[in-house]
Amino acid sequence: MWGIFIGNKKKPTDEKADNYATLLDSWETDNSKIITWINNSVxxxxxxxxxxxxTTKEVWDHLARLYTQYNFAKQYQLEFDIRALQQNNLSVQEFYAAMSDLWDxxxxxxxxxLKAFKPYMDRKEEQRLVLFVMALRSDFEGRHG
Structure with a gap:
């Protein structure tokens, strides 16, 4: 199926081919399956x-553009959103899930x-914990210490 991701396995276009319907059905099934997998993962x-x-290729290319380039504005916005996020009326689990999405x-x-540098990763996890605890509702105040 990797061929569908990278565009090597293309949607059949030769309508006169004897097995066109079978090839098209197979390609559409695989394409839909992969897009569903991706959507369930984001x-x-x-x-x-x-x-x-x-197409899977279009989805893959979009994700590649979105996440493989360093983007200072995107990083700034994510950092801002993380620091602005508050538990408010969310359960702890819902709040943690929302914050985890931003961290991811x-x-x-x-x-x-950076990911291979253990001291950085350890410090990042400590900072995440601090930000998480700081953003909990005030009724968790006794747990901050």
């Missing part, structure tokens, strides 16, 4: 962006060199 806001694409997106902006 947060809803990203899934919404992907809905405009018909931010992690995509990190270089492989």
């Amino acid at each position: 947060i809803q806001s990203i899934g919404t962006q992907l809905a405009k694409y018909d 997106l931010l992690a995509l902006t990190e270089t492989d060199m």
